[in-house]
Amino acid sequence: MEPAIKYRLIKKEKHTGARLGEIVTPHGTFKTPMFMPVGTQASVKTMAPEDLKEMGAGIILSNTYHLWLRPGEDIVEKAGGLHKFMNWDRGVLTDSGGFQVFSLAKLRDISEEGVAFKSHLNGEKLFLSPEKAIHVENALGADIMMSFDECPPFFESYDYVKKSVERTSRWAERGLIAHQNPATQGLFGIVQGAGFEDLRRQSARDLVGMDFPGYSIGGLSVGESKGEMNRVLDFTTPMLPEDKPRYLMGVGSPDALIDGVIRGVDMFDCVLPTRIARNGTTMTSQGRLVVKNAKYSEDFRPLDPKCDCYVCKNYTRAYIRHLIKADETFGIHLTSYHNLYFLINLMHQVQDAIEQDNLLEFREAFFEEYGYNEN
Numbered sequence: 001m002e003p004a005i006k007y008r009l010i011k012k013e014k015h016t017g018a019r020l021g022e023i024v025t026p027h028g029t030f031k032t033p034m035f036m037p038v039g040t041q042a043s044v045k046t047m048a049p050e051d052l053k054e055m056g057a058g059i060i061l062s063n064t065y066h067l068w069l070r071p072g073e074d075i076v077e078k079a080g081g082l083h084k085f086m087n088w089d090r091g092v093l094t095d096s097g098g099f100q101v102f103s104l105a106k107l108r109d110i111s112e113e114g115v116a117f118k119s120h121l122n123g124e125k126l127f128l129s130p131e132k133a134i135h136v137e138n139a140l141g142a143d144i145m146m147s148f149d150e151c152p153p154f155f156e157s158y159d160y161v162k163k164s165v166e167r168t169s170r171w172a173e174r175g176l177i178a179h180q181n182p183a184t185q186g187l188f189g190i191v192q193g194a195g196f197e198d199l200r201r202q203s204a205r206d207l208v209g210m211d212f213p214g215y216s217i218g219g220l221s222v223g224e225s226k227g228e229m230n231r232v233l234d235f236t237t238p239m240l241p242e243d244k245p246r247y248l249m250g251v252g253s254p255d256a257l258i259d260g261v262i263r264g265v266d267m268f269d270c271v272l273p274t275r276i277a278r279n280g281t282t283m284t285s286q287g288r289l290v291v292k293n294a295k296y297s298e299d300f301r302p303l304d305p306k307c308d309c310y311v312c313k314n315y316t317r318a319y320i321r322h323l324i325k326a327d328e329t330f331g332i333h334l335t336s337y338h339n340l341y342f343l344i345n346l347m348h349q350v351q352d353a354i355e356q357d358n359l360l361e362f363r364e365a366f367f368e369e370y371g372y373n374e375n
């Protein structure tokens, strides 16, 4: 049977672990490295599908936890799945819900069976198992699904992380068995192990042995320093097959994306661009620009003079500052659009640098202007 998800390695960058590739999904083929906008509740906040296409988005994310609780996977399934429900005909990836239970729900209790918790919406007692998570993801119809995993705190004890990794591997196996649509929905395994090289190796070995079509690197971007993240990536990505995509979960600052690509990561997601946009913070080639600051009240330049996005071509810092200060939602639309475009376009520039084997020079030039610190 043809797998739902295929990866084609086009070129390895000469001086780093970076790769130029293509990920083939039932809803299109997309070049990597790529940034994937997050649409937690079946909407990338303030973005219409046409905006996302115009900025070059290929795959967007949604959340099993949120959509299970509201509106319910049965309603999305009746609508014909997430693509139909949200009028999006390109790629969709769903997370499996475990991470969101630990970051959102109250009173959680984890066991071999799964996670018992109280809904963050109404306090209802719920239970999420690997089988239930996969059932919901099947109903949502995502092109790429995540296995059900536990993301332990980065600084948790070795013994706890070891037990957690072993349970996450057993949960991954249960998810593979429960998966109903492998021909149309690709299921990725999620490598865990916090900052312990031997536990990352154990997790990778278990999951690679289950032959997933792609692998996520979990357990990072949870409060550790950038130096720690890069240290873990240095030994983790080489543990994964070259002919499968690698997705680093929850990572989205420009510097972290570039350093992740250099270490062999192909796919990224993060709520950062739309989250900071909501308080008027924008990403520019000169670093962050907080457009609601008074100093921009009569600044009639674009957010980023070097950016060719729709927002930077048509609107000024003064106008966007006014909208944000006046609580006009159009202002958040403009800052969100620009931030998402900035990261998607950054990955296009990185693809070119891989093509030309000058990714390290690109990194140096980018950080020279953007500003960068390791921690």
Ligand SMILES: CCCSCc1cc(N)cc2c(=O)[nH]c(N)nc12
Residues within 6 Å of the ligand: 038, 040, 061, 062, 063, 095, 096, 097, 098, 099, 146, 149, 150, 151, 190, 217, 218, 219, 220, 221, 222, 249, 250, 251, 269
């Ligand atoms: C739509 C959100 C996707 S990424 C969420 C996320 C983010 C981060 N940082 C880590 C993890 C992880 O270890 N496991 C899982 N399932 N998800 C994670």
